[in-house]
Amino acid sequence: MRTHYCGEIERSLEGQEIEVCGWVHRRRDHGGVIFVDLRDREGVVQVVFDPDRPEMFETAEHIRSEWVLRVKGRVRARPEGTENPQMHTGEIELLALELEVLNRAETPPIHLDDKDLSEELRLRYRYIDLRRPVMQQRIRLRAQVTRVLRRYLDDNGFLDIETPMLTKATPEGARDYLVPSRTHAGRFFALPQSPQLFKQLLMMSGMDRYYQIVRCFRDEDLRADRQPEFTQLDIETSFMSDEELITRMEEMIRRLFREVLEVELPNPFPRMSWDEAMRRFGSDRPDLRVPLELVDVGDLMSGVDFKVFAGPANDPKGRVAALRVPGGNRLTRKEIDEYTKFVGIYGARGLAYIKVNDASAGREGLQSPILKFLPDEAVTGILERSGAESGDLIFFGADKASIVNEALGALRVRLGQDLDLMEGEWRPLWVVDFPMFEWDDDKQRWNALHHPFTAPKPEHVPLLASDPGACQSIAYDMVLNGTELGGGSTRIHQEAVQEQVFELLGIGEQEARDKFGFLLDALKYGCPPHGGIAFGLDRLVMLMAGAHSIRDVMAFPKTQTAACLLTDAPSEVSPEQLRELHIRVRAPRKEGEAAE
Numbered sequence: 001m002r003t004h005y006c007g008e009i010e011r012s013l014e015g016q017e018i019e020v021c022g023w024v025h026r027r028r029d030h031g032g033v034i035f036v037d038l039r040d041r042e043g044v045v046q047v048v049f050d051p052d053r054p055e056m057f058e059t060a061e062h063i064r065s066e067w068v069l070r071v072k073g074r075v076r077a078r079p080e081g082t083e084n085p086q087m088h089t090g091e092i093e094l095l096a097l098e099l100e101v102l103n104r105a106e107t108p109p110i111h112l113d114d115k116d117l118s119e120e121l122r123l124r125y126r127y128i129d130l131r132r133p134v135m136q137q138r139i140r141l142r143a144q145v146t147r148v149l150r151r152y153l154d155d156n157g158f159l160d161i162e163t164p165m166l167t168k169a170t171p172e173g174a175r176d177y178l179v180p181s182r183t184h185a186g187r188f189f190a191l192p193q194s195p196q197l198f199k200q201l202l203m204m205s206g207m208d209r210y211y212q213i214v215r216c217f218r219d220e221d222l223r224a225d226r227q228p229e230f231t232q233l234d235i236e237t238s239f240m241s242d243e244e245l246i247t248r249m250e251e252m253i254r255r256l257f258r259e260v261l262e263v264e265l266p267n268p269f270p271r272m273s274w275d276e277a278m279r280r281f282g283s284d285r286p287d288l289r290v291p292l293e294l295v296d297v298g299d300l301m302s303g304v305d306f307k308v309f310a311g312p313a314n315d316p317k318g319r320v321a322a323l324r325v326p327g328g329n330r331l332t333r334k335e336i337d338e339y340t341k342f343v344g345i346y347g348a349r350g351l352a353y354i355k356v357n358d359a360s361a362g363r364e365g366l367q368s369p370i371l372k373f374l375p376d377e378a379v380t381g382i383l384e385r386s387g388a389e390s391g392d393l394i395f396f397g398a399d400k401a402s403i404v405n406e407a408l409g410a411l412r413v414r415l416g417q418d419l420d421l422m423e424g425e426w427r428p429l430w431v432v433d434f435p436m437f438e439w440d441d442d443k444q445r446w447n448a449l450h451h452p453f454t455a456p457k458p459e460h461v462p463l464l465a466s467d468p469g470a471c472q473s474i475a476y477d478m479v480l481n482g483t484e485l486g487g488g489s490t491r492i493h494q495e496a497v498q499e500q501v502f503e504l505l506g507i508g509e510q511e512a513r514d515k516f517g518f519l520l521d522a523l524k525y526g527c528p529p530h531g532g533i534a535f536g537l538d539r540l541v542m543l544m545a546g547a548h549s550i551r552d553v554m555a556f557p558k559t560q561t562a563a564c565l566l567t568d569a570p571s572e573v574s575p576e577q578l579r580e581l582h583i584r585v586r587a588p589r590k591e592g593e594a595a596e
Contacts, residue, residue, distance in 0.1 A: 001070055007043020011091050013075040020045065020094065021102070023131065024067045025112070034060045038069060038094075041136050046078075046093040047071050056099045066105035066131075072098035119551070124565040126556055138553050141260070142541045146213055148259050149233055152252045158209040158235070163198035165191060165215070170515050175219035177228070185582040191217035194534060196451065197519055199236040200491055203530035204522045210236045213537065219562075227538070227550060228562045235488070236532030242474050242490050246430060249478065249486070249533055257426070261544060265428055269478070273433040282321070282409025284434075287482025288427035290416030294321040294397075294408055300381040301398070306373035308352070312398045319401035323408050324386040325415055328393025329355040329367075342414060343397070348407035352396040359383060359390045370396075413482060429479045436460070436471040437504065445506045450475050452505055453498070453519075454489040455531075464500050474531070485540055488533025495523040 002021045009018065022040035029035075034049040034057065049060035063069070073094035084090030110117060110128045122129040129135060150160070169176045169190035176190040192198075194216050202210045212234045219228060237245055250269050257263040270288075277284050280293045298320040301309035312318030325331075331339075340351040358365030363379060371379070386394055395411065397404035416422050436456050437446040446468055448454065454473045456464060463471040474490035492498045498520065502512045512520065538550035551557040558564055575585050 005042035006038050006040045006045040007088055009045050009075060009089050009092060009094065011077065014077055014092065015075065017072065017074050017097065018094070019070065019072045020047075021070045022068070023105075024063055024065055024069060027063050027065065029061070034063075036060070036063060036069075038071065039131075039133075041140070043088050043133075045089045046084075046087075047073060047096050048093050049096045049099070053097075056096065059099055059101065060096070063101075064105065064107075066108050066128075067101060068103040068105070070100040070102055071096050120559075120565065123551075123557070123559060126566050130555065135552075138541070138545045138547060139555060141545050142537075142553055144260055145256065145541055145544065146537070148256050149252065150213070152255055153211045153235070156209070156248065158211040159207055161202060161207065161210050161212060163192070163195040163202075163212065163214065167192050167198075168515075170197065177217045177219050180581040180583060182581050193218050194232065195234050196453065197516070199234060199532060200453065200519065200530065201522055203236055203238045203491075204525070204527050206238075208238050209240075210234075210532075227554065228558055230550070231537040233486075233535040233537050233540075234532070235534065236530060238528040238530045240531070242476060242531060245488070245531060245533065246476055249488075253428070253478070253485070257544075263426060265426060269428045269430050271430040271432055274431055274435065275433065277431050278405055281412065282405035282407075283482075284431050284477065285479045285482055285484045286409075286429065287413050287416070288429055289422040289424050289481060290412055291421060291423055292323060292325065292412040292415060294323055294405075294412070295386050296320070297322050297382055297385060297396075300378045300385075304374055304378055306370070308350070308370075309373075309396075309398050312400070312404075315400075317400055318398070319404040320396065320398045321404050321408055322382060322386045323395045323397070323412055323415075324388050325393045325395065325419070326389075326421070327391050327419070328395075328415075329357060329391050331393060339395070339411060339414070343407040343411055346407040346410055347403040348397060348399060351411075352398070354379075354382070354388075354394045354396075356383070356388045356390060356392045356394065359388060359392075365390070427481055431477045431479055432475070434473050434475040434477075435469070436464075436473040437468050439469065446504050448501075448505060449473070450487065450489055452501055452507070453491050455492045455497070456501075461497065464497075464504060468504055476533070478533075478535070480543060483539055483543060484536070485543075486533050486535035488531065490529070490531035493523065493527045493529050495520065498523060 001019070003018045004013075004020055006020050006022050009020070020038060020040070022038040025037040025039035025044055027034065027036050032051055036047045036049065037044045038047050049057055051057045071094065073096045075092055076095055078091060078093050108125070108128050110121060110125050112132045117129070130139065154160070166179060166189040169178065169188065174193055176193065179189040179191065181187045181189060195212060195214055199210055214232055214234050215229055216232050217229050220226065235249075250267070254265045254267060257265050274284055277286050279296070280286070282294050296319070298313040298318070301313040301320045304310050309320050313320045336351070336353060343351050352368070352370050354366055354368040354371065356365065357367055363371065363376065366379070382394065388394055395408070397408040435449050436454065438449050440447050450473065454475055457472050457474055460471045475487070476489065477487040478485045492501065499512070538553060541553040542550045545553055547553055556564070556566060563569065578585050
């Protein structure tokens, strides 16, 4: 039906007759000549309808936005002075010779040029929202990203292997989506949170290098970078050290940015231990574009007569940290109050501060409601350790270390954005040397920081029995601009070590057999050393596209309540379907009847 895409018509085609198809983006009537901007996925071309062809011109007079047209025309240069440098096709136009209306359209509920569309409206009419040029570009970018990733992995000997969608429920950190079985009454499949166990089994099967761009499912509370169904680039290897894998994955991401965005990322990526990341930035996925860092001042506060600081300073699980904000003394009390509310989201009970008006004047050059509680030596130590200068402001966090890290870690990023402190466009990082376990105070037990199949460092295996809290894993996360792009680890390949980890996590022998029996059996029959990594494809594309949510780089996403406004899912099903699945339907209670 067409010879060219609208957005691909160039000056080199001048004088040729071509055919295009697309949607009416805009129609203008200029004194007897009708101009239509015709749009397809590649862009827009200006079509000119002349009154010299009366029948075609009369049809063109009735054209409206989003009508679907097929036009045959002659490419010609635009008159001098009417070129549009903002359009790829801005030097030419198409003089219409034939016009066919393929379909009319009602006035759309979404105006494609509207930049303030509500997300609810966009998701309800997603098929129209996806016509917007920005969305077309993002979906095309996503396709380009997956194409480059596949090519790299194919070229490096990785096999694209599919794993099951209907599988066994296993504990992986979030609730499973369950699928009732019709043929096995009372039993359920689970949709995979990841292909973790299957990709390990593939290594035990001798597949050596596996990858898959795969849908994963997690029934968890949502936010901007979470969806109930999301896409991973899943990778697993055998007989490859963590250093070799890290090197290859770096190379893959560098090639991706070079080919898609023409950006050269550093070689190699910097590395940072988990301990250092938490100490300096309060986060295991620090945004290195923000130059602000946390500084410990607990030792300066342990003896002060100010319980807000002294309490956490003397608590083994507490932390008192300072965050210097260059030029921050210009912040108003109202702005400081807003930041106090912000850190409250993360559990902080307040946000103490000191304004440094004149660093050379000692206490007299400082302004703060907490100064009266701090002795001179503590104040001097804070100024020296934080490196504060005249015009700066120092924020403080004092609480459990986890709360201080989360609150001040989020605050440093917020300040970096608000005060325009960001440095550089792309700052990748590997975070390594993760703790193997974290202690759960509520349940009084150890939890796996990553997952129960992550291997400890060989030299730390004895710590599984003597000091689990000091045990580090062979795990690695790739971080970019404060977003975790991917996480991976070397896996446990020895049955005795896996059983020891299960025991530490409170997974008894019977529970382990029930949930992971097939994996434990496979470990007995010649399991190779293996490890891998999984990248969040949606997050990766979101960053590369400059979008603020993964919903903006997914064709048909869900809302934050895990609903699809387009299809009205989830929806009720008939009683007949439920009976086939052996699900009892309880009659609704009558009005006034007590609940069971």
